[in-house]
Amino acid sequence: MVHVCVVGAAGGIGQSLSLLLMRQMPYGSTLSLFDVVGAPGVAADLSHIDNAGVTVKYAAGKIGVKRDPALAELAKGVDVFVIVAGVPRKPGMTRDDLFKINAGIILDLVLTCGSSSPKAVFCVVTNPVNSTVAIAAQALKKLGCYDKNRLLGVSLLDGLRATRFINEARKPLTVSQVPVVGGHSDVTIVPLFHQLPGPLPDEATLAKIVTRVQVAGTEVVKAKAGRGSATLSMAEAGARFALKVVEGLTGAGNPLVYTYVDTDGQHESEFLAIPVVLGKTGIVKRLPIGRLAPSEEKILKAALPTIQKNIAKGNEFAKANL
Numbered sequence: 001m002v003h004v005c006v007v008g009a010a011g012g013i014g015q016s017l018s019l020l021l022m023r024q025m026p027y028g029s030t031l032s033l034f035d036v037v038g039a040p041g042v043a044a045d046l047s048h049i050d051n052a053g054v055t056v057k058y059a060a061g062k063i064g065v066k067r068d069p070a071l072a073e074l075a076k077g078v079d080v081f082v083i084v085a086g087v088p089r090k091p092g093m094t095r096d097d098l099f100k101i102n103a104g105i106i107l108d109l110v111l112t113c114g115s116s117s118p119k120a121v122f123c124v125v126t127n128p129v130n131s132t133v134a135i136a137a138q139a140l141k142k143l144g145c146y147d148k149n150r151l152l153g154v155s156l157l158d159g160l161r162a163t164r165f166i167n168e169a170r171k172p173l174t175v176s177q178v179p180v181v182g183g184h185s186d187v188t189i190v191p192l193f194h195q196l197p198g199p200l201p202d203e204a205t206l207a208k209i210v211t212r213v214q215v216a217g218t219e220v221v222k223a224k225a226g227r228g229s230a231t232l233s234m235a236e237a238g239a240r241f242a243l244k245v246v247e248g249l250t251g252a253g254n255p256l257v258y259t260y261v262d263t264d265g266q267h268e269s270e271f272l273a274i275p276v277v278l279g280k281t282g283i284v285k286r287l288p289i290g291r292l293a294p295s296e297e298k299i300l301k302a303a304l305p306t307i308q309k310n311i312a313k314g315n316e317f318a319k320a321n322l
């Protein structure tokens with residue numbers, strides 16, 4: 001059965017994410033937990049839940065240790081890594097401000113995990129996602145195991161937010177998934193409300209909803225007032241996303257997800273959040289973005305230079321540090 005490893009499992013996102021996975025992973029699965037502080041406690045705690053169908057394993061890392069042998073050992077035989085390790089934003093910071101710390105963290109973790117399980121699917125939650133996915137790709141290329149269909153940036157929280165906000169505005173009409181493409185930071189987040197069935201709010205109201213989706217992460221950072229960024233909603237998005245990956249890998253289905261991935265030369269950007277179909281080998285099909293309203297076309301066009309800059313920054317960092 002499937003083996004999922006949460007890297008950063010004792011943090012704000014990691015704990016809730018691990019709980020959600022524990023409750024929903026298929027019978028016979030293994031859930032491995034890694035963190036530099038607190039992993040044994042989270043593992044002990046989770047393993048008292050009466051879902052004996054999921055085996056819980058853990059490894060305790062050490063702060064500052066590179067290519068941690070404990071992680072290298074735990075990472076053997078893993079099918080899906082969900083990487084949430086890293087520092088969160090404080091009020092006044094952008095996601096890009098996290099680059100300085102999180103770039104090194106993601107590089108080291110992907111090198112360690114990729115060495116142990118080169119065929120695994122990597123789901124990257126660590127911010128800034130627009131750059132960390134590029135860093136992860138370079139790390140996997142260095143290991144000689146890069147597969148453009150097995151590296152996925154988790155941008156699903158933008159979809160959850162867009163869905164929530166439009167459903168609130170169109171009550172009682174509801175949809176279950178709003179397409180969101182582009183990247184995972186402010187102006188790079190492009191919700192495609194015009195692809196939804198049914199009448200939309202007027203353009204001014206819709207524009208406000210688009211902006212709210214784009215700055216929703218900052219809304220949470222401000223509300224948490226120095227105590228981090230979104231953890232619960234991000235855990236929900238991360239768990240839902242990882243379970244879709246599991247659904248594909250195990251042959252249970254071929255779900256459609258929006259995710260920040262290698263575009264395989266199909267777009268102006270090396271990486272972009274696009275619709276893809278998942279299956280037994282990760283991404284089995286990249287789908288067209290579909291019809292864009294003129295306003296959406298404008299936002300996507302404006303997003304591209306920022307995404308390209310974020311990717312270049314990640315690539316340069318990786319090349320200088322590999």
Ligand code: LMR
Pocket residue numbers: 088089095127157216217218220221229230234
């Ligand atoms: C989010 O969208 O909530 C996350 O990317 C965290 C953040 O810093 O905004």
